[in-house]
Amino acid sequence: MTARAPETIAQVVEHGLCIGCGLCQAMAPDRWQMRYTPQGRLRPAPISQGDDTDILAACPGAVAMANPDKTPETDSVWGNFHTVTRAWAGDPDVRFRGATGGVLTALGMYLLTSGQAKFVLHCTADPDHPMQSPWTISTTPDQVFKASGSRYGPSNTLAGLEIALARNEPFAVIAKPCDAGAIRALAQSDPRIDTLIVAVLVMVCGGASDLGKSRAVLNEFDIDEQDLTLFRYRGFGNPGPTRIETRDGRAVEKTYLDMWADETGWRIQSRCKICPDAIGEAADLAAADIWPGGSPTGEDAGFNGVITRTDQGQRLLDAALADGALKQDQTLTPRDMDDFQPHQVRKKHQVAARLRGLTAAGHPVFRHVGLRIDDLDTGNIAEEHGARERAAQGRFSEPFDFDSD
Template identity: 65%
Template sequence: MTQARQAESVCEVVEAGLCIGCGLCEALAPARWVMVMNRHGRLRPAPVGAEDPEADAGILSACPGVVAEAEARGDQEDPVWGSYTHMGEAWAGDSDIRFRAASGGVLTALGVHLLRTGKAAFVLHCAADPERPMRSRWVMSDTPEEVAQRAGSRYGPSDTLAGLEAALARSEPFAIIAKPCDACAVRARAKADARLDSLLVAVLVMVCGGASDLGKSQAVLDELGVAEDDLTLFRYRGHGNPGPTRIETRDGRHFEKTYNEMWADEAGWRIQSRCKLCPDAIGEAADVAAADIWPGAEPEGEDEGFNGVIVRSPAGQALFDAAVAAGDLVRGADHAPRDYDGFQPHQVHRKRAMAARLRGLAAAGRPVYAHAGLRLDALDSKDTDEEAGALRRAKAGRFDDEVPGS
């Protein structure tokens, strides 16, 4: 068997298709890296000067393309879904947040609760860029109203961790709402930066189906005959559950697509390569992960909004319980791991297939990431088709990506 290896530079992470554009490299080394949209519609680090892998050691020790690990922190354990303290259903206590946010607004409600109670001074997350609303940018929300106003899924590229150093520089308690891969990066970075242990009060994530590149959204505009410069709104979900994708323009036009119209054709999702190789889309490094919980992973229509909630840590459990007690969250039915197998069957398949995919990458001479604590070897499906497929795609350059400006 080919010995797996890790990427040895930021550029190698990008070129091997293991970059998810989290923004950590820009946060830690803004004099060397800046996040730029490459020609494929993916946020990637562009070198400001000559690359220096030795100087970038701190980036590489936490980069999700090099390391993706989790520690068991809950009092219960499941082979597929990992460590947890509680699995169940919940939604925002505020009916407006519940309506406007994606699903039931759990992550928004938790952010609002943290700010309202003073447990956090601000929340680092991403929101629509007001100048280019199809795109996202990192923001720091200082008030409950700002968190609520910025609610909703952002399905395109997001570099939330590009704001990490700015957040730490404030020397105030804060929370992060981000992707599962971002959570892994933050936990890894905390091993080298003690400020995270003292200032970061909660890491909140969505259970992720994969991050599309910007081409998915651009294809929608092309279909509608709308130029990106004409946009005033590009809302991916919300205003119902799952809610429509809604587009508005400067000249007063508006368009909507239902969730199924937007996402039924999986071939058009344009999911980034790192997502297809993701060992942890279920938020094992988070304190709380929120999920869609439609039976069979398909919404049957619009409803009032609800989330599945996987509480991962004692800190997450304390936050969840306090938000329920304050009325910021409503707790629904309890769930068990096998319920989530039915809600998110693609996550089960991905967990079981990942070891084979990584073997295929290694056999092609490509770097892979370290993945301690994520049980990929124990869950290994031994699927030779998955392994051969990954090997074939790697050799054909299907995972390849480019560093902007290279």
């Protein structure tokens, strides 16, 4: 059976292909606005009718693509790269507060202090709804620093992309790998992307949960979401605890392993389960957790695996190391990354089968370019049948419904 791509934004959402990146709102704010569903997912709510062909040409639910630049190194799993190194933020405070080694925070701050970028488009904790992670623009290193730490729920960073481009100033983006893929796809029709964006930086991603995961934690401690003043998912150590604070002075924490050890409770969104590029092949630079075996055994000082994907990314890494914004101590290999991120290796080999299963169930799927998904296909019949069965049960389907707020 031949795979077919979604033909409308509605099909992207209804067939579980939406990740809530916000690109449709950026490109057509008169037609789409990002809102939360009752399940705690960010999804585009229709405002008016119109032709969304231009959006679908870049939407991560309709297309996924690697950066097309040639590189000196390549690997069947980890793709094209210049170097892989173990690094961390040169500033101890940034290293402590940022997730893992604070590399992405340090680079965002460095791009501003060095004058290479006028601002950074990224996400931050919503001061009024601390579990949520809306897009923001930071124009100072301190703003980037205060937004440090991983956000494990939905984020709509690309909803701010058009506003960022309209400023007509050089800027950087810190986002998810799927967001980077959307940016690369959009660059094929919007020349402002390559002219104005000086760096696209991403984390190697284990998947984006919906807010149901966070709400379950609140229920565990009998805390009302409206009482929150802080919901910090990561940071203040590596891996750092999840910390919750309330208006009446309560404070509770969960260790990383207590928070994430039970994978059945992660509430990972459907698009993440078939993600063809969680390792940042569309970015200039990707930063990863690097725990041997794929899971932490305790707290440490914080180290990132840093993968440079483009000339631009390698130049940024070299400059940041030379100026002390980052530090490094050893070169890594793709086989090291296999050990640190075994779930990424499994997913790369399983995606083709899952997509076949969805296609057999009559679902549209995204097209993929330059990500070696077919080359890595192991013909896993169990994965194919599992995806087909889940689709038949409606587990890849979503309705259009939204919270009133």
